[in-house]
Amino acid sequence: MKRMLSGIKPTGGLTLGNYIGAISQFIKYQDEYEMYVFIANLHSITVAQDPKELRQNTKDLIALYLAAGLDPQKVTLFLQSDISAHAELGWILTCHSYMGELQRMTQYKDKTAKGETNITAGLFTYPSLMAADILLYDADYVPVGIDQKQHVELTRNIAERFNNKYGETFIIPEPVIPKVGAKIMSLQDPTKKMSKSDETTKGAIYLLDEPAVARKKIMSAVTDSIGIIRYDEVNQPGIANLLTIHSVLSKESIEDIVERFSNHGYGDLKKEIGQLVFDFLSELQDRFKEIKNSGIVDEVLRQGKEQAEQIAYKKIRKVKRKVGFEIVK
Numbered sequence: 001m002k003r004m005l006s007g008i009k010p011t012g013g014l015t016l017g018n019y020i021g022a023i024s025q026f027i028k029y030q031d032e033y034e035m036y037v038f039i040a041n042l043h044s045i046t047v048a049q050d051p052k053e054l055r056q057n058t059k060d061l062i063a064l065y066l067a068a069g070l071d072p073q074k075v076t077l078f079l080q081s082d083i084s085a086h087a088e089l090g091w092i093l094t095c096h097s098y099m100g101e102l103q104r105m106t107q108y109k110d111k112t113a114k115g116e117t118n119i120t121a122g123l124f125t126y127p128s129l130m131a132a133d134i135l136l137y138d139a140d141y142v143p144v145g146i147d148q149k150q151h152v153e154l155t156r157n158i159a160e161r162f163n164n165k166y167g168e169t170f171i172i173p174e175p176v177i178p179k180v181g182a183k184i185m186s187l188q189d190p191t192k193k194m195s196k197s198d199e200t201t202k203g204a205i206y207l208l209d210e211p212a213v214a215r216k217k218i219m220s221a222v223t224d225s226i227g228i229i230r231y232d233e234v235n236q237p238g239i240a241n242l243l244t245i246h247s248v249l250s251k252e253s254i255e256d257i258v259e260r261f262s263n264h265g266y267g268d269l270k271k272e273i274g275q276l277v278f279d280f281l282s283e284l285q286d287r288f289k290e291i292k293n294s295g296i297v298d299e300v301l302r303q304g305k306e307q308a309e310q311i312a313y314k315k316i317r318k319v320k321r322k323v324g325f326e327i328v329k
């Protein structure tokens, strides 16, 4: 069985973008692949975090994974910081990454372009840690939103470089990007990605938003003055984004939705999507509450740690041997 791995940072409330671009993919693939899903808490501290909030966000993220349908019997679900091999391999791969390639990574480039001065060294080197996350488990595939494609490409380059220097060590992974929903945009600025850490909370639907609040956000989503419902990302990015959200939640094709709404205004489309979002969040949150009350989260993490550790430990030993660290066998 081919192996698949992915993770999400517990940097705030998860958004509908995270669900559509990442979590729904994990669920779709959990029967087909040997799946590893982790909470990327080492990555979360590349920007300042409040420890209390981080702990809360981490617990909520695990409960949301489960509420959304990840089955711990099929998926190894674990906390990145529980497996020390991530940090070890992260360092080794940092020493096999070039400044030039890290400087080309979007997060770092965007922050420096904006003139931000509080950029940590971690924000510069985290793509090498991400390569370690993936390569440690010999993942064949990495399901991600389009924003993360660049990181998987870097991972492939680092893996090939390492294999060439030390002999076959790592599997070269491939990104898996959803056909619909690879980049859900902000509801307030549809030219920008919907993000957990958006400055304006009106632009993002959070999975733990009150369903009625989320519906209001859809109703006040920025569109355009063209007045025709069609899928045109360039000229009508707001409508294209709404159609995508509709299609993913309703499982109706975008063409069919467009046809059904050919004689309707934006308000009608928004109303229908608002209801879809309302129903989706209500169901998800009911399950989320049940899971949080059940105490299952701790057990899932304990089990996940045990399973992930076995694989990671073997790989880090092999890497240490290859680079010349291992003295006593």
Ligand code: AQP
Residues within 6 Å of the ligand: 007, 008, 009, 010, 011, 012, 015, 017, 018, 019, 020, 021, 022, 040, 143, 144, 145, 146, 147, 148, 181, 182, 183, 184, 185, 193, 194, 195, 196, 197, 198
């Ligand atoms: N808007 C999006 N549309 C589709 N996919 C998305 N993802 C994130 N936003 C969208 C996918 O979610 C996964 C987890 O991402 P992450 O939390 O590790 O980092 P991120 O991509 O930086 O997510 P955010 O929400 O934008 O977080 P912040 O604001 O903290 O930086 C990835 O697979 C990502 O592609």
